[in-house]
Amino acid sequence: MKLARFVALKILGGFVTLFFSATLAFIVSRVAGDPTIQMLGLSATADQIVELKAQLGYDRPMLTQYAEFIGHVYRGDLGVSLFTNDNNLSAILERVPASLQLASLAVLLGVLIGIPVGAFAAIREGSMADRVASILSIVAQSVPIFWLGLMLVLVFSLNLGWLPAGFIGDWRNLVLPVVTLAAIPTARIARLTRATMTSILEEPFVRAAFARGLPRRRVVYSHALRNSLLPVVTVIGLQFGILLSGAITVELVFAWPGVGSLATQAVMNRDLPLVQALVVFGAATFVGINIVVDIIYGLIDPRIREKT
Amino acid sequence: MQQILSISNLIVVFTTRRGIRREAFRAIDDVSVQIAAGEIVGLVGESGSGKTTLALAACGVGKVTSGSVRAAGHEFSQLRGAARRAAHADVQMVFQDPMVSLDPRQRIGDGLDELRQVHPNRTSRFTNEQLMERVGLAPDILRRIPSQVSGGQAQRVSITRATMLQPKLLVADEPTSGLDATVQDQILRLFRWFREAEGLAILFVSHNLAVVRQLCDRALVMRQGKIVEQGDPDALFENPIHEYTRQLVGAVPGKHARLAISSQ
Numbered sequence: 001m002k003l004a005r006f007v008a009l010k011i012l013g014g015f016v017t018l019f020f021s022a023t024l025a026f027i028v029s030r031v032a033g034d035p036t037i038q039m040l041g042l043s044a045t046a047d048q049i050v051e052l053k054a055q056l057g058y059d060r061p062m063l064t065q066y067a068e069f070i071g072h073v074y075r076g077d078l079g080v081s082l083f084t085n086d087n088n089l090s091a092i093l094e095r096v097p098a099s100l101q102l103a104s105l106a107v108l109l110g111v112l113i114g115i116p117v118g119a120f121a122a123i124r125e126g127s128m129a130d131r132v133a134s135i136l137s138i139v140a141q142s143v144p145i146f147w148l149g150l151m152l153v154l155v156f157s158l159n160l161g162w163l164p165a166g167f168i169g170d171w172r173n174l175v176l177p178v179v180t181l182a183a184i185p186t187a188r189i190a191r192l193t194r195a196t197m198t199s200i201l202e203e204p205f206v207r208a209a210f211a212r213g214l215p216r217r218r219v220v221y222s223h224a225l226r227n228s229l230l231p232v233v234t235v236i237g238l239q240f241g242i243l244l245s246g247a248i249t250v251e252l253v254f255a256w257p258g259v260g261s262l263a264t265q266a267v268m269n270r271d272l273p274l275v276q277a278l279v280v281f282g283a284a285t286f287v288g289i290n291i292v293v294d295i296i297y298g299l300i301d302p303r304i305r306e307k308t
Numbered sequence: 309m310q311q312i313l314s315i316s317n318l319i320v321v322f323t324t325r326r327g328i329r330r331e332a333f334r335a336i337d338d339v340s341v342q343i344a345a346g347e348i349v350g351l352v353g354e355s356g357s358g359k360t361t362l363a364l365a366a367c368g369v370g371k372v373t374s375g376s377v378r379a380a381g382h383e384f385s386q387l388r389g390a391a392r393r394a395a396h397a398d399v400q401m402v403f404q405d406p407m408v409s410l411d412p413r414q415r416i417g418d419g420l421d422e423l424r425q426v427h428p429n430r431t432s433r434f435t436n437e438q439l440m441e442r443v444g445l446a447p448d449i450l451r452r453i454p455s456q457v458s459g460g461q462a463q464r465v466s467i468t469r470a471t472m473l474q475p476k477l478l479v480a481d482e483p484t485s486g487l488d489a490t491v492q493d494q495i496l497r498l499f500r501w502f503r504e505a506e507g508l509a510i511l512f513v514s515h516n517l518a519v520v521r522q523l524c525d526r527a528l529v530m531r532q533g534k535i536v537e538q539g540d541p542d543a544l545f546e547n548p549i550h551e552y553t554r555q556l557v558g559a560v561p562g563k564h565a566r567l568a569i570s571s572q
Contacts, residue, residue, distance in 0.1 A: 208409040211369045212469070213396025214426050223411050 003298065010294050014287040021283030022073045025276045026066055034058075039082060039270075056082070069276070078277035083269055088277035092259060098168060099258030102250070103243035105178045110185035111236060117186075118193025119225055125198055133190060140187035149180040149253035166254035177254040181247050185239040192235050197228040230297065237293035241286040311378075312477045312509040313343035313366055318375035320361050320533075335361040337533035338375075341511075343477070346503055348510045350520030350541060352556065353530035359513045360481055362530070366511055367399045367479045368392070380476040397427045400470035404482040406462035410454040416465050417450030423469060430473040439468050443498060460491035464498065471502055478502070481513045496523050517556060521545055529553045 036052045037044065053059045057068075072079065078088040117137075121130040156176060157165035164173050200206065201224050209219045244259070251260035259278070266274040320336035335358045343349050353359050364370025365377050368384030376383060380398035387395055403409035410419065420436050432439070437447040443464040454462055463483060470478055480499070484492040500523065502508045514520050520527050520541055527541040529550065537550040548554040 204403055204405065204408045205411050207369060208401065208403055209411070211367055211396060211401045212423060212426075213393040214422070215393060218422075218426065223414070227411065227413055 006298055007291075007295060010291045014291050017287050018073075018280070018283055019070070022070055022276075022280050023066075025279035025283075026069050028279070029272045029276050030062070073280055078280060079273035081266075081274045082271045083274075088274050089281075091274070092262065092277060092281050095257060095259045095262045096244075098256060099244055099247065099251070099260065101174070102177055102181055102247060102256065102258060103240060105174060106181035106243055106247075107185055107236060107240045109178060109182040110189050110239065113182075114186045114189025115193050115229070115232065118190040119197055119220075119228070121190070121194045122197035122201060122228075123220060125201075130194075133194070137187035137190050140183045143183070145180060145183070145249045146253055148183055149176070149250055152176045152180060153253070166256065168257060177250050177256055180253070181243060181250045185236075185243070188235055188239065189232060193228060193232055196231050197224060200224045200228045203227075233296060234293055237289050237296075241289040244285055244289075310345045311342050312345050312347075312380055313341065313511060314376075314378040315339060315341040315362075315366065316376050318362070318365060318377060319373045320358075320365060320371050321373045322371070334533050336365070339530075339533070339535055341366075341528065341535070343509050343511060345476070345509055346507045347526065348499070348503055348512055348524045350524035350527040351511060351513045351530060352515060352517060352520050352527060354556070355515065357530045358533040359515075359530055361533075363401070363479050363481045363511060363513050367401045367477070368396060369401075394427065394429070397430045397473045398475050399477045399479065400473070400475040402463070402466050402470050402478065402480040402483045405486055406459060406466045406483075407454055409466060410462060412454055415451055415453055416457070419465075419469060420450070420472065423472065427473055432472045432474070434472070439472055443468050444494070460487050460494065463487060463491075463495055467495070467498055467502075471506070471508065474506060475508070477509045477511070479511045479513070482515070483512075484519060485514070485516065492519070499523060517545055529556065 036049050036056070036058065040048055040052060050059070057065065069079075076089070078092070080087055081091060084091070117133050121133040124130050153165045153176060156163045163175050165176070166173070201220075206219060206224055209223055210216075214223075247256075247258065248260040248263055250256065251258045252264055255261075259281075263275075263278050265271075266278060318336050318339045319334065322333045322335055324331050324333060337358075339358075339362060341349070341362075351359050351362065361370055365372055366379055368377070368379060368382070368387075372385050377385070380395070382395035382398060384392060384395060410416075414422075417436050420439065424430075424432060434442065436450055440447050440449055445461060445464055445468075449457060449461060449465070454465075457465070467483070478499075483499075484495050487495065496519065499510060499512070503510060512520065512524055524541050527538065527544050528535050529537040529544070529552065531552045537544065537548070537553050544553065545557050548557055
């Protein structure tokens with residue numbers, strides 16, 4: 001029953017977070033400017049603007065609008081787009097599969113490369129390999145994503161002609177965006193694995209394992225690495241959340257029809273309801289992933305469950 | 309008598325880097341120690357005196373700069389790979405904090421099984437349940453992870469794990485310092501019992517003179533990497549010859565040091 005209580009507390013916390021993000025989304029979109037002028041163009045008369053405002057309900061007091069918005073959010077109603085009149089939620093959900101594909105492959109690549117590289121660097125702390133890995137991960141985290149994407153396109157699509165430069169298609173269309181998107185998560189996962197593992201390797205239980213005559217491989221992989229992966233799980237979850245709710249740059253560079261490119265359109269059009277919907281959706285995704293991570297965390301490490 | 313631990317002229321030097329300057333620090337400075345089969349020898353001294361460094365060297369996991377360490381017939385510095393790992397079965401160690409010397413995510417029973425698995429040619433005469441019973445623990449402990457047991461229970465698990473393959477030498481580094489007095493007493497009784505039952509030789513490292521006096525056949529006093537005085541614990545603490553030993557005796561907590569020791 002402990003686990004049920006744990007999950008319930010996490011979900012409750014998630015709703016609170018969602019409330020604050022929805023509030024933030026509301027405030028930011030009201031501060032961003034008047035959408036009616038944008039919609040009607042500069043030649044619109046004052047009467048037309050007033051009429052449209054009344055039609056959209058933007059003439060009512062802020063508090064009323066806010067209460068209505070929050071109410072709708074909690075009923076799962078994210079409004080309709082000002083431009084297409086489509087339901088925002090279904091417009092977003094339509095884009096999710098494309099983003100999900102990119103995000104999950106990028107995180108998978110990050111895990112498959114990041115964890116072994118980080119573990120290897122920790123075991124050979126201070127070696128040449130460790131230094132090279134650490135420089136590479138700093139570079140991967142500091143290079144602007146759009147630049148990395150453009151360079152990959154330049155080399156592999158335009159010069160070598162090996163891979164397509166974007167758009168959805170078969171697996172070859174996925175390579176460049178996934179690699180670009182994976183750069184930061186890979187580097188973060190590698191750095192964190194290395195950091196956690198170096199400190200775990202100095203723990204007394206590792207020395208104790210050697211003193212009992214356990215083989216090095218066993219000490220490193222089944223004791224040290226297993227204990228180092230807990231914090232890494234969190235970072236994997238967070239990275240996934242970031243990528244899923246908007247890999248904006250990568251989707252723009254590779255003309256990928258995901259949530260990120262929808263967000264770009266929405267902002268360009270000052271489509272306030274859609275921007276709000278995207279912010280709330282992003283927050284909900286994040287909260288959801290966090291809850292999942294927390295539950296996984298609680299499952300693999302009973303010590304955490306006990307503390308709640 | 310058969311010598312189980314024979315350390316001769318051991319020197320351990322650590323180098324630390326301070327900027328571009330390298331500084332050498334002699335943690336162990338020409339130390340020789342002999343421990344016979346079935347003997348319990350106490351090693352006392354302040355923190356930083358080199359006790360733990362000596363203990364680690366004795367069980368083949370510490371640094372050895374020069375000199376020789378022969379434990380249970382093995383010269384660890386001459387051994388590599390599988391032979392070295394197998395030799396560890398003869399010389400086991402119990403660490404100061406049992407909570408951090410057990411893998412936090414490994415069930416107690418799995419830890420015992422793992423040890424059988426890596427030393428397949430050493431057989432324990434007991435099942436895991438019997439092992440628990442021997443140290444006065446309930447068998448359900450086997451299914452728990454270290455954070456679900458108390459400090460005293462964890463230390464008994466550590467001792468079980470260190471003794472289950474019937475080593476010839478046990479090195480215990482401050483095994484009772486984190487435990488309260490009753491539990492400490494039980495742990496000490498356990499050490500004595502293993503000596504009687506299995507002829508185990510024990511190097512018992514402690515800063516607690518009262519405990520050493522209660523448990524050990526012989527005591528060594530260590531200071532700045534050297535052994536400054538040794539002998540029968542009672543004689544040593546009643547009539548300390550070296551000034552440092554006198555200070556250690558005087559540093560025993562309590563109103564009157566002598567009283568504190570003799571009341572134990």
